[in-house]
Amino acid sequence: MQELRKTEKQTDTSSEEMDYDIERKKEEEQLEKCITVIKQNIEDYLEKYKELSAETKELYDTYREDSPQMYNNIMSGFDQRSMIERILYKNRRALKKPYFGRIDYKEIEENDNFSLYIGKNGIRKNTSESMIVDWRAPVASVYYDSEIGKSSYLTPSGEAIDIDLKLKRTYEISESKLIDYYDANIVSNDEFLTKHLSKSKEVVLDEIIATIQKEQNEIIRDNPWHNVLVQGVAGSGKTTVAMHRISYILYNFKEKFRPDEFFIIGSNKMLLNYITGVLPNLDVYNVNQMTMEDFLLLLLDKDFQVTKGKYQFSNSFTKRRTESQSKEESELKRFKGSLDFIKALDAYMRQFEMSVILSEDVSYENSIVYSKEEIQYFLNFFQDKPLQEKVDLLNKKLAYKIKSVNEEKEKRKEEIAREVNRYKNYFGNRHKKYNLMECYLGFLEDLIQSGEQYRENGLRIPTSEVIELLVKKLSAREIDLYDLAMLTFIKRRIKWTRDFEYVRHIVIDEAQDFGVMIFALFQHLFHTCSYTIMGDITQNINYDSGMNDWETLKNEVLNPDKDKFYVLAKSYRNTVEISNYASRILKKCSFTTYDIEPVIRHGKEVSVIEGRGREELVSHAVDIITAAQANGYDTIAVICRSVEETLQIKELLKPYITIQHVEDDMENVTFATGVMVLPIYMTKGLEFDAVILWNPDELSYRTTDEDAKLLYVAVTRALHELHILYQGKLSGLLL
Numbered sequence: 001m002q003e004l005r006k007t008e009k010q011t012d013t014s015s016e017e018m019d020y021d022i023e024r025k026k027e028e029e030q031l032e033k034c035i036t037v038i039k040q041n042i043e044d045y046l047e048k049y050k051e052l053s054a055e056t057k058e059l060y061d062t063y064r065e066d067s068p069q070m071y072n073n074i075m076s077g078f079d080q081r082s083m084i085e086r087i088l089y090k091n092r093r094a095l096k097k098p099y100f101g102r103i104d105y106k107e108i109e110e111n112d113n114f115s116l117y118i119g120k121n122g123i124r125k126n127t128s129e130s131m132i133v134d135w136r137a138p139v140a141s142v143y144y145d146s147e148i149g150k151s152s153y154l155t156p157s158g159e160a161i162d163i164d165l166k167l168k169r170t171y172e173i174s175e176s177k178l179i180d181y182y183d184a185n186i187v188s189n190d191e192f193l194t195k196h197l198s199k200s201k202e203v204v205l206d207e208i209i210a211t212i213q214k215e216q217n218e219i220i221r222d223n224p225w226h227n228v229l230v231q232g233v234a235g236s237g238k239t240t241v242a243m244h245r246i247s248y249i250l251y252n253f254k255e256k257f258r259p260d261e262f263f264i265i266g267s268n269k270m271l272l273n274y275i276t277g278v279l280p281n282l283d284v285y286n287v288n289q290m291t292m293e294d295f296l297l298l299l300l301d302k303d304f305q306v307t308k309g310k311y312q313f314s315n316s317f318t319k320r321r322t323e324s325q326s327k328e329e330s331e332l333k334r335f336k337g338s339l340d341f342i343k344a345l346d347a348y349m350r351q352f353e354m355s356v357i358l359s360e361d362v363s364y365e366n367s368i369v370y371s372k373e374e375i376q377y378f379l380n381f382f383q384d385k386p387l388q389e390k391v392d393l394l395n396k397k398l399a400y401k402i403k404s405v406n407e408e409k410e411k412r413k414e415e416i417a418r419e420v421n422r423y424k425n426y427f428g429n430r431h432k433k434y435n436l437m438e439c440y441l442g443f444l445e446d447l448i449q450s451g452e453q454y455r456e457n458g459l460r461i462p463t464s465e466v467i468e469l470l471v472k473k474l475s476a477r478e479i480d481l482y483d484l485a486m487l488t489f490i491k492r493r494i495k496w497t498r499d500f501e502y503v504r505h506i507v508i509d510e511a512q513d514f515g516v517m518i519f520a521l522f523q524h525l526f527h528t529c530s531y532t533i534m535g536d537i538t539q540n541i542n543y544d545s546g547m548n549d550w551e552t553l554k555n556e557v558l559n560p561d562k563d564k565f566y567v568l569a570k571s572y573r574n575t576v577e578i579s580n581y582a583s584r585i586l587k588k589c590s591f592t593t594y595d596i597e598p599v600i601r602h603g604k605e606v607s608v609i610e611g612r613g614r615e616e617l618v619s620h621a622v623d624i625i626t627a628a629q630a631n632g633y634d635t636i637a638v639i640c641r642s643v644e645e646t647l648q649i650k651e652l653l654k655p656y657i658t659i660q661h662v663e664d665d666m667e668n669v670t671f672a673t674g675v676m677v678l679p680i681y682m683t684k685g686l687e688f689d690a691v692i693l694w695n696p697d698e699l700s701y702r703t704t705d706e707d708a709k710l711l712y713v714a715v716t717r718a719l720h721e722l723h724i725l726y727q728g729k730l731s732g733l734l735l
């Protein structure tokens, strides 16, 4: 920061320097004051913690199983203790760096002046007087959004407060000492940011509270009552913004959302561990995190278990590429990811329901007690309810009618009960069990037999050969997430269950990798849920099944009038050299891309090195890694195309370099400091100080849009250095 200030100081007059010294003294005093308060807070809370621990221990020692009251008291003691632990954690963190910003402004309507210090956590003196404002508080938005002069901020209820911003100041504080500060009208935002970005990478996502950018702030603070879809280039902070958004929502809408109603869905466990590692620093605890497959399996629960049925998940990145996949194979993938797949199942389920629930006149003692029209009206009215619930409601309604007829005839109670009982399962038994997989196979069979009827209704259904391929895969116990999605849909249509409740907000990272049908499914499953959807169509690694544009999602699944679509164009991760190299790949493609604007941070040129055989490539890789480590880089990745290649390269590098996670099972790999060898699909969402792209030759990456997306993902993982090692002919995408 001192460097940032130098240019300003050179032009200062000595009186300005004096002003600066006075001002700095005031700032030092303020910092001292805050630190004293925080120290006092820590002492007080430690005392409370000790008292509470002693009380809880005493209760625990005298606990009797027959006293529910005692049990509740112990539990509440534990809860309070963890609350105090969190407060202590926040205060201890704040002790080193209590705040990062300050805003001085006048509230125009009230004519009141304020000077607020903004920190990663709000700090109070004596639990009442606010010393430091939490970054998530509505007013803190001014720090991220506003320029000096007239502006406004929004309260969570949407009310605009007009203000006149007089000062916006940023501090550099380290180990409780003021290093420096600067004012927004003097040092540019980009200069400050670049300093932060040149750091070496850690193995969890960083919080960016002090440097959130205006366009990111807008997304973080958008309200949770509508869905938010963000298209952002690689490294634009999508994941980071999503995590900060969760923190913002839980802080500002405490009464409406519980953390355990939040679900973060990511593409693999390594990515999830990496991104959710930031949550405690953002004061977020107890949110759910899982892969899409695990989320669907959780919803399916006991109704479908992959292990029980001995199913295996298919992964198209397992094998080294030898030949192109068949036309049927890619058609099948496209169909499975499409809206037509789920729309066809919806139509089938309606037919299925009609075959189970007879909508015909119900006659009783020579008169119609429940007419066909009434039944159909009921079915239409409760269209959205599961089959079992409809059956139950219809049975109950009929029972009521039969009871009324008999009561009118003044029959005896026992006789009425007998009559009602006779009809109690007229529309079917609501406990009847359905096998979801059998239902799914029934649907596929119907597509094969009656595909034309579906097509006549405007659905794009592939040929029966394509559907037969899917049936074949299922009989070979090969399954994927779209199959799970269909089973979940069937379950929702049939079963009366609580499995779909308690999901209030879903954050989906790398959303482009999932077919649009997944989002349609979610809309169908959860009625009071909103979504934060983060993605980049340029990084769709599941070319056929994933999304290559946002149009269908935006216009056919989400509500274009109500939901919000944002674009993040600035890339904070890569150096200009790496960003330009990535942009060159995209220029070779036919798909629409979003322009990348790198934050100006220069580094080494990308090195492209040809080797005359594997041994030479290995020797180059070893040299690059050794040099990068000597340069102080902690995270280094060698990125391969397939799992098969990854395992081979690991073996080749092992004699010379310590490699993290040498086990073969990709599922168990966790992000670690050091050198990792990974297939591209596992590097999604991650970043490394230095990246070696392993042998992107023309066979591994053809000049197609599909392969361009894969390469784009691989090269944009690098923060500071990118090296391309190849033998033979380099892929046309990199020329």
Ligand SMILES: Nc1ncnc2c1ncn2[C@@H]1O[C@H](COP(=O)(O)OP(=O)(O)OP(=O)(O)O)[C@@H](O)[C@H]1O
Binding pocket: 193, 196, 197, 205, 206, 208, 211, 212, 213, 216, 232, 233, 234, 235, 236, 237, 238, 239, 240, 241, 536, 539, 572, 573, 684, 685, 686, 687, 716
């Ligand atoms: N405002 C910011 N201030 C400082 N660093 C930032 C900011 N925004 C993003 N970054 C940094 O940029 C890097 C990329 O962020 P992130 O991984 O969230 O991007 P992404 O858009 O999800 O990338 P990808 O699409 O490649 O997964 C991270 O190191 C993050 O800390």
